[in-house]
Amino acid sequence: MMNSQWKDIVGHKELIGRLQAMQMEERIPHAMLFCGAEGVGKTLVAEALAAALLCHEPDHGQCCGRCPACLALKAGTHPDYFLLQPESSGKAAKSIKIEAVRELQAGIARVPLLSSRRVVIIQEAEKMNEAAANCLLKTIEEPEGQAVFILLTSAPAALLDTIISRCMRVEFGILQLDELQEVLCRQGLDRQEAQRLAAVADGSAARAMALREPEVQELHQKAFQLAEIAGRLPVEEMLRLAKDMSGCSREQLIQWLGFLAMLYRDLLVLYSGGGLPLYNQPDVQRLSALLARYPQHSLLALLRLVQEYQKRLRSNVNLQLCLEGFFIKMENLMQ
Structure with missing residues (x-):
């Protein structure tokens, strides 16, 4: 289930403004790399951008929330939206394996079914093993039709240079103290605890919640x-x-x-x-x-x-x- 809109995101106003302008002017590249610390909002921004790109009637770069594409996204059933994220296998550390990338390639090879394009979000892209990364590289180099890839990472140095060079890099700063407090309050913390955790979390909501x-x-x-x-x-x-x-x-x-x-x-x-x-x-x-x-x-x-x-x-x-x-x-x- 995905229900992200630009207006609901705390922080990153300038960055969001640039992405909205690019979306309205149809200048979104086929591959983007969102870089920044864990818990600063990369996923929310990626989801809001995906929603705007898949929407049938976007308004000033924001999804309408009412069309069939938006409703399908909210329900988690949009056929042109793909999410790739690390999975664990036994006691091994979580990773993105080549089988998952090949399954993704098969999915995006077909014609879009509901929207005019397909959107792929790859969480923790640095956790692709080498085989998976090389396999994905071919798809990014020669994308099938209207496909947009949004890769998210907190460790860009762990990615293949060839993948980095083929993506438009978007840098996310940390959240300001008041912004992080607002995010934590939205997650159900009372104001006093939000202030205490925000003070020690270095601008990251994930780090703040981990401290609990x-x-x-x-x-x-x-x-x-x-x-x-x-x-x-x-x-x-x-x-x-x-x-x-x-x-x-x-x-x-x-x-x-x-x-x-x-x-x-x-x-x-x-x-x-x-x-x-x-x-x-x-x-x-x-x-x-x-x-x-x-x-x-x-x-x-x-x-x-x-x-x-x-x-x-x-x-x-x-x-x-x-x-x-x-x-x-x-x-x-x-x-």
Whole structure:
């Protein structure tokens, strides 16, 4: 079921204006690549563009919402609309395989049945395996009739250069703080929680919603607890913590360090007298209690240390040894 319209999208006004103008002037290219972070609205914009392209009576670049094509899109039964997205197979990571691309090619080879063209949206295009990407490349190079391809990715560097070169690239920025708050409120969050999550989500609705997951909340609390006991850890306690935390995945540890960096940043904001939103506003009393234990110069050094170890964790290091090194250096900076 798809029910996206330009007027319902939060943010990206200039980008949407350009796409609407191109659609009205019939200048939409046969292949477009939407690039940007996860959760900033690429899918909504792609769906609104697809709806406008398939509509029988578009009005100023927007679908009418009433014609047979629009009604079929809403019902999820439009025969000229195709969605390709990664699928998992057993324990393997999700990917787009060549079989799915061949099935797509068979579908778009026929004459459009309801609209004047066909529209294909490819979610997470970077997850095409090499065979699938090369197979798709032939279709993009020689599209069958009136077919428009919209590829979505948060990792364009993972795509084949040959595919990138054949698409018009559209860059999506992150959502502004007030825009992200509005998106989160539309998803059912109350205003206070939307403000809190928007402050830490770096302009991404997907990242904001992920922060509500229990396992992520647990990582946040572990970061806070470490900040509260740092500076008085005996060596054996540091080694125990390193062993315990090494049971987390590499991605979880990077996120945990990110929460620690947010705490240090918030303490610097409090030192400066405020004026900027706090990532940890609901815990401002706990933050204030930490000020006496964290000299301002140590916070800057600790932030650099966190960034250094986030970078190390992205390489192929032994997790426990890496964490032991981090805890020892952290304690030294706290002395």
